[in-house]
Amino acid sequence: MTTPIATPNGSPLPPPVAHGVGNSIGTPVVAPVKSGLAQMLKGGVIMDVVNAEQARIAEEAGACAVMALERVPADIRAQGGSDPHMIKEIVNAVTIPVMAKVRIGHFVEAQILQAIGIDYIDESEVLTPADEEHHINKHAYKVPFVCGARNLGEALRRISEGAAFIRTKGEAGTGNVVEAVRHQRSVMSEIRKASVMNEEELYAYAKDIQAPFHLLKETARLKRLPVVNFAAGGIATPADAALMMQLGCDGVFVGSGIFHSGDPAKRAKAVVQAVTHYNNPKILAEISEDIGEAMVGLSIDDKLKGGRLANRGW
Amino acid sequence: MAMQQGPALDKDVVIAPVALQGAFAEHQVMLKKLSLKRKICVVLVRSEEDLAKCDALILPGGESTTIALLARLAGLLEPLREFTKIKPVWGTCAGAILLAQEIQNPKKGGQELLGGISITVERNGWGSQVESFEAALEVEGLRDADRAFHGVFIRAPVVCSLNAKPSEPPIHVIARISAGLLPKTQTVVPHDEDDTDPTDARTIVALRQGRHLLTTFHPELTADHRIHEYFVSECVLSTCA
Numbered sequence: 182m183t184t185p186i187a188t189p190n191g192s193p194l195p196p197p198v199a200h201g202v203g204n205s206i207g208t209p210v211v212a213p214v215k216s217g218l219a220q221m222l223k224g225g226v227i228m229d230v231v232n233a234e235q236a237r238i239a240e241e242a243g244a245c246a247v248m249a250l251e252r253v254p255a256d257i258r259a260q261g262g263s264d265p266h267m268i269k270e271i272v273n274a275v276t277i278p279v280m281a282k283v284r285i286g287h288f289v290e291a292q293i294l295q296a297i298g299i300d301y302i303d304e305s306e307v308l309t310p311a312d313e314e315h316h317i318n319k320h321a322y323k324v325p326f327v328c329g330a331r332n333l334g335e336a337l338r339r340i341s342e343g344a345a346f347i348r349t350k351g352e353a354g355t356g357n358v359v360e361a362v363r364h365q366r367s368v369m370s371e372i373r374k375a376s377v378m379n380e381e382e383l384y385a386y387a388k389d390i391q392a393p394f395h396l397l398k399e400t401a402r403l404k405r406l407p408v409v410n411f412a413a414g415g416i417a418t419p420a421d422a423a424l425m426m427q428l429g430c431d432g433v434f435v436g437s438g439i440f441h442s443g444d445p446a447k448r449a450k451a452v453v454q455a456v457t458h459y460n461n462p463k464i465l466a467e468i469s470e471d472i473g474e475a476m477v478g479l480s481i482d483d484k485l486k487g488g489r490l491a492n493r494g495w
Numbered sequence: 496m497a498m499q500q501g502p503a504l505d506k507d508v509v510i511a512p513v514a515l516q517g518a519f520a521e522h523q524v525m526l527k528k529l530s531l532k533r534k535i536c537v538v539l540v541r542s543e544e545d546l547a548k549c550d551a552l553i554l555p556g557g558e559s560t561t562i563a564l565l566a567r568l569a570g571l572l573e574p575l576r577e578f579t580k581i582k583p584v585w586g587t588c589a590g591a592i593l594l595a596q597e598i599q600n601p602k603k604g605g606q607e608l609l610g611g612i613s614i615t616v617e618r619n620g621w622g623s624q625v626e627s628f629e630a631a632l633e634v635e636g637l638r639d640a641d642r643a644f645h646g647v648f649i650r651a652p653v654v655c656s657l658n659a660k661p662s663e664p665p666i667h668v669i670a671r672i673s674a675g676l677l678p679k680t681q682t683v684v685p686h687d688e689d690d691t692d693p694t695d696a697r698t699i700v701a702l703r704q705g706r707h708l709l710t711t712f713h714p715e716l717t718a719d720h721r722i723h724e725y726f727v728s729e730c731v732l733s734t735c736a
Contacts, residue, residue, distance in 0.1 A: 194521070213629065213647050213716055213717075214624075214627040214628065214629060214647060214648075214649055217627075217647055217649045217713060217716045218624055218627065218649050218650065220518045220521065220556075220716065221517055221518055221556045221557050221558070221588070221589070221649060221650075222517075222557075222558075223516070223517060223518060223520070223557075224514070224515070224516040224517060224519070224557070225516045225517070225557065225558060225561055237603065240560060240602055240603075241564075241602075241604075242564075243516075243560070243561045243564040243565060243568075244561070245516060245517075245557065245558040245561045246558070272623075274603070275602065275603075276560065276600065276601065276602045276618055276619060277558050277560060277561070277602075278558075278623075278624065278650065279623075295625065298622065298623040298625055299623070299624075300623050300624035300625075300650070301624065323625045324624060324625055325624065450564075450568070453561065453564070453565065454565065454568055454569075456516075457514075457515050457516060457541065457565050457569075458541065458569075461541075
């Protein structure tokens with residue numbers, strides 16, 4: 182199927198390097214090599230893995246990157262806390278980029294991961310926060326960061342701190358996509374609202390959503406976030422992945438959804454195909470067939486084991 | 496290598512980024528901004544049916560293992576190989592890996608390539624993302640040749656050797672980086688620290704073979720259209736390539 186016009190997620194990011202005659206693009210919001218790697222991940226699936234063997238399964242299934250962690254979110258919920266240390270083994274097992282998580286505000290964990298030579302850091306609400314007020318100053322690192330967001334204000338605050346890549350928070354470890362949908366819909370609806378505002382209204386709106394004005398203005402002009410935006414938190418099926426893509430995401434993270442399912446290799450491959458062919462229901466039907474049991478979805482209420490992770494971060 | 500063909504003169508030229516995974520939308524936008532004498536039509540390729548309409552392809556940056564797997568699952572791998580044998584193709588970064596004849600440091604168990612350019616490249620030649628860099632490049636044949644082209648290298652592949660046989664079109668190097676930028680972790684080949692070394696294949700960052708173009712960096716991440724313009728006019732439209 183040919184896509185003649187750019188869909189929301191097909192819409193271009195601003196060229197980060199301003200060259201050429203008559204160029205009106207301003208200063209890039211993050212360094213091109215940092216945001217550029219996220220651009221290379223677009224249309225792809227990033228999978229949570231806990232050891233080298235899972236990392237290899239993910240790579241064979243077409244993951245465009247893996248997230249190395251000690252336990253997938255569903256197990257962190259059950260067991261509490263996590264502190265990754267299999268990362269080096271995973272780095273050696275695969276050729277695709279390897280990401281790893283640090284606690285919100287834990288800048289020393291970030292220094293350590295950068296020293297190991299990790300490709301991307303996720304400052305993640307899935308781990309217990311180390312700082313209840315401050316996020317990491319992500320401009321200070323050579324390695325790029327991805328951060329979770331529930332709405333436009335939160336996304337722009339993270340970008341202002343140097344995040345080169347945004348994802349929805351969703352509700353990790355639940356196999357339930359409802360929160361990821363809520364967060365993506367909030368971001369998109371706020372962008373649409375901002376895109377028709379005049380400058381005075383944008384100043385007021387920036388104050389209202391607690392976002393830096395210049396980033397809000399750039400977002401309104403682009404009609405999309407100024408960095409790559411993935412879905413994360415509760416994606417369990419190929420249809421979930423395609424849903425998030427049609428809602429305007431550039432790609433997806435799948436955490437517990439792969440290795441907590443009946444047939445991880447098959448499901449992983451199906452999710453990868455779903456992200457490429459998200460606009461083609463016929464292909465989606467074919468790839469959703471016979472892929473084993475999905476992870477059991479948890480309902481997200483006050484009784485949720487481990488509590489709501491998405492409320493972490495400020 | 497079969498005879499490479501240019502597009503028919505009586506219709507719009509269809510140029511398409513392969514849209515399986517990666518930064519294809521960026522290429523699409525760049526192509527649409529070109530102003531050339533011939534009208535070009537830009538589409539995205541995800542199926543064999545899409546491919547049949549195309550006169551030239553761009554293999555974008557992304558993950559080469561992911562793109563190859565998606566191509567196989569979509570039944571596109573062989574059609575893409577056939578296309579590459581006869582029509583113009585440009586590969587950037589991951590696309591450059593796919594377009595190479597041979598690779599070093601593939602994923603465990605090897606990975607599928609399209610071939611098309613007679614070179615060997617090393618995946619992730621510079622190492623991890625912390626080694627990614629930007630450099631001003633002199634690219635031969637571009638409009639405004641005096642103006643440097645801003646090269647963005649992201650987990651880029653390294654060209655290891657040029658292997659063109661006498662029966663194949665010759666390889667023409669169009670850009671090199673200075674030897675000082677080469678990965679430090681590799682075995683050091685004697686070179687002149689101050690300049691681009693004409694004997695070390697690893698300094699090559701852009702090259703042509705027949706109607707194929709290869710760049711290990713990302714012109715689609717800049718606002719400079721000159722390499723896109725070069726590909727369309729020199730590799731796709733030119734009658735003397």
